[in-house]
Every structure is written in C-alpha cells, then in structure tokens.
Amino acid sequence: IGEQVAVFRGHDGKAYVVDAYCPHLGANLAVGGRVFGNCIECPFHGWQFQGDNGVCVKIPYAEKVPDFASVRSWPSCEVNKQILVWFHCDGEGPQWIVPEQxxxxxxxxxxxxxxxxxxxxxxxxxxxxxxxxxxxxxxxxxxxxxxxxxxxxxxxxxxxxxxxxxxxxxxxxxxxxxxxxxxxxxxxxxxxxxxxxxxxxxxxxxxxxxxxxxxxxxxxxxxxxxxxxxxxxxxxxxxxxxxxxxxxxxxxxxxxxxxxxxxxxxxxxxxxxxxxxxxxxxxxxxxxxxxxxxxxWFSQFYSENSPRLQYQRDKLDF
CATH class of the missing domain: 3.90.380.10 (Naphthalene 1,2-dioxygenase Alpha Subunit; Chain A, domain 1)
Known part of the structure; x- marks a missing residue:
C-alpha cells in the first residue's frame, strides 16, 4: 500500500503499529527510535508517541504538548506469530479476523x-x-x-x-x-x-x-x-x-x-x-x-474509492 510504518512492542508485551515519520520534522521512528513504556521516541528530538492511539505525550524541551500532535496508529493484531496490519482505503475498521492456527x-x-x-x-x-x-x-x-x-x-x-x-x-x-x-x-x-x-x-x-x-x-x-x-x-x-x-x-x-x-x-x-x-x-x-x-468472490474487497490506475488511451500521458 506504499505506507511506511514503525512496529514496536511496548512494555505491556503488545505490538503496536504507527506511521513511521514523525510529524515534527519527518524523522523515521523505526530507525533509531526507542521504546519507553508503551510509547516510541523519535530519534531526532525525543518526541514520544503512544502506540495505541498515536498521541504525542512528551516533547522534552516544550512547556506544553499541542493537542493535535500525533501520528497515525494502525489497527493490527498478532496471530500465528505474525503481526498483521489492517488497511482499508476508506479508513473503515477491521471487518473480519484472521483465524488462529x-x-x-x-x-x-x-x-x-x-x-x-x-x-x-x-x-x-x-x-x-x-x-x-x-x-x-x-x-x-x-x-x-x-x-x-x-x-x-x-x-x-x-x-x-x-x-x-x-x-x-x-x-x-x-x-x-x-x-x-x-x-x-x-x-x-x-x-x-x-x-x-x-x-x-x-x-x-x-x-x-x-x-x-x-x-x-x-x-x-x-x-x-x-x-x-x-x-x-x-x-x-x-x-x-x-x-x-x-x-x-x-x-x-x-x-x-x-x-x-x-x-x-x-x-x-x-x-x-x-x-x-x-x-x-x-x-x-x-x-x-x-x-x-x-x-x-474477489470483487468484495474493492470499494468505490479503491485506488485505480488512471491512463489516457490516445495520449502519451502515463
């Protein structure tokens, strides 16, 4: 799906998945980021984001954390010793589960x-x-x-x-x-x-x-x-x-x-x-x-907003 995510295990033992790039200046949380409790810390300036909802809970040099400071938290599950992430192009939540073996x-x-x-x-x-x-x-x-x-x-x-x-x-x-x-x-x-x-x-x-x-x-x-x-x-x-x-x-x-x-x-x-x-x-x-x-049967996995390749039949616009 072309998304970059950071996957980490919190101190509660649960795996969390969030967008990889810090909204501050774009550092990759998955490269050099550290886990504190159930948060992941940005390697660039130390901003900390909660795994369950992506909310920023700490900016070490700021008096106050802005209410809107957050990264996207992805719905995920850990089953059969794999971490699986749910994606829906319309942003809808999980509609079925992956069976356990x-x-x-x-x-x-x-x-x-x-x-x-x-x-x-x-x-x-x-x-x-x-x-x-x-x-x-x-x-x-x-x-x-x-x-x-x-x-x-x-x-x-x-x-x-x-x-x-x-x-x-x-x-x-x-x-x-x-x-x-x-x-x-x-x-x-x-x-x-x-x-x-x-x-x-x-x-x-x-x-x-x-x-x-x-x-x-x-x-x-x-x-x-x-x-x-x-x-x-x-x-x-x-x-x-x-x-x-x-x-x-x-x-x-x-x-x-x-x-x-x-x-x-x-x-x-x-x-x-x-x-x-x-x-x-x-x-x-x-x-x-x-x-x-x-x-x-497979058509059920498409919605009206599913990404589609756009092209021109009679032009050189690809």
Whole structure:
C-alpha cells in the first residue's frame, strides 16, 4: 500500500503499529527510535508517541504538548506469530479476523523457514491462481528437478518424475464470505508409476485478499502449514512471503524440503506474473468457470474509492 510504518512492542508485551515519520520534522521512528513504556521516541528530538492511539505525550524541551500532535496508529493484531496490519482505503475498521492456527500458538508446530518474492503484478492476479485449475496440469506437472525456468520445465531429461493434481475451489458462505478454499490432492509418478505413500492432501484456505493457509497432511511426513502472505508495496508490485510451521517432532530437513519444492513451483508462476497483462474480459472455455467465480468472490474487497490506475488511451500521458 506504499505506507511506511514503525512496529514496536511496548512494555505491556503488545505490538503496536504507527506511521513511521514523525510529524515534527519527518524523522523515521523505526530507525533509531526507542521504546519507553508503551510509547516510541523519535530519534531526532525525543518526541514520544503512544502506540495505541498515536498521541504525542512528551516533547522534552516544550512547556506544553499541542493537542493535535500525533501520528497515525494502525489497527493490527498478532496471530500465528505474525503481526498483521489492517488497511482499508476508506479508513473503515477491521471487518473480519484472521483465524488462529492453534498448533502454532501452542508450539506443536514450530517455525522452519521463510521465503520472499517480489512480483510485478496486481494483487488479484496472485490468488486467482487457486481457481485457475487448468494451469496446474501444464505449468506444475514437471517435477522440481526441472527447476523454475520455463524454458526447461518440459525437458525430457527429468520426465521420469511428474506431479499429478486434483483440485477443487469454492468460496465459503456467511459468516466467512471473505474466505475461500482450494482442495488439492497431490500424487507423484516416478517412471509412470504412482507412489501412493507420497500422496499429499493440501487445503489452501484464503482469508481476505492477501493471506492463504496451505495446510499439509502427509501419512509419513506429518502435518504443517505454509502461510502465504501478499503485501502491496506500490502499484503493480507485491511482496509475497511463505512462512512454514511444521510438527516439532519431524526432522527440520522435511519442512525445509517442502518449502523448497513450493518455492520452485511458485517461481514458475512468478515468471508468468512478471510478464503477463491482466485481461478483464478473458476468453474462457467451460472448464475455466472457476476463474469467473473467483473474480466475483474477489470483487468484495474493492470499494468505490479503491485506488485505480488512471491512463489516457490516445495520449502519451502515463
């Protein structure tokens, strides 16, 4: 969203999020700022701002703090060992919550790694993949040995290992209309033979426009979750992170391998996103019906005042 924020933990243990720049002379509170109680102190002149409401409570050299001295305080929550910030272009407050994954909270599942990608695309393009069932059999059938470069994914050298996918996507109903689910059955074929012991069931639950829980369940490799988060950085630039939590009694090499496989497969999509354009009225066949359903579902996250790219069709004004 292009906003700069300072995140700090007060002495009460709660995480607070405020605008990064001091309204006095613009110093960055997140760079050199110090925490006093539940306030953050500006590194430039020592102004102190409360985390819960952003109000300035101290100016060390002033007789009186002006009533209007404050920074913006952002609605936030700390869940699943992540700090999440609510943004609404009309300034409305939080309208739904992010569900807690109890296995993370009680440390049954522990942190096992994280990846980060920057993608040149609109935020809607990324979750739309969940409803684009046809692309899985074309883009993601080649094994991880084929890598992420699309010029080599269909190389005959690595054809002895292939992924099979069975996928279904559907939106949830009230009171969770802001959620949708993709059910994935993944199988592995080696030299054309199906290895049932390597079958994996994945439930990908989308919560709002930017968070997905990828829940893994495998007979021998155990259970865990990859949290997929999309953060808009600027128009048509998204930061996507994958954070994996896995059973604490499973050797770390297992979830790290799963994250590596996910990363390679995801980078195939990244190459597409970085070079495609958005088609508002796509040419679809009946097997693509889930894409239109997904677009109707995703439209709930826009308002009349949602930022839009403005352009001139017949001029050189960009």
């Amino acid at each position: 109890p296995e993370i909270t009680n440390d049954e599942w522990v942190y096992r790694g994280r990846t980060e990608h920057f993608i040149n695309a609109h935020i809607q393009e990324i979750p739309e993949n969940a409803a684009d069932i046809a692309h899985l059999s074309h883009l993601h059938t080649p094994s991880m040995l084929s890598g992420a470069d699309l010029r080599y994914t269909n190389s005959k050298i690595w054809e002895f290992v292939q992924h099979d996918w069975k996928v279904d996507w559907k939106p949830e109903s009230e009171p969770n209309k802001h959620c949708s689910q993709m059910f994935v059955k993944h199988a592995l074929r080696v030299f054309g033979c199906h290895w049932p012991l390597l079958d994996v069931s994945v439930v990908a639950r989308q919560v709002g426009p930017g968070i997905v829980f990828l829940l893994f369940d495998q007979t021998f490799l155990g259970r865990g979750v990859i949290m997929h988060c999309v953060t808009p950085v600027e128009p048509l630039l998204q930061c996507v992170t994958h954070t994996i939590f896995y059973q604490s009694n499973i050797p770390p090499v297992v979830p790290k391998f799963i994250l590596k496989v996910e990363c390679i497969q995801f980078e195939r999509d990244v190459m597409i996103w970085n070079n495609k354009k958005y088609v508002s009225k796509p040419l679809l066949v009946k097997e693509d019906s889930a894409i239109q359903k997904h677009r109707r």
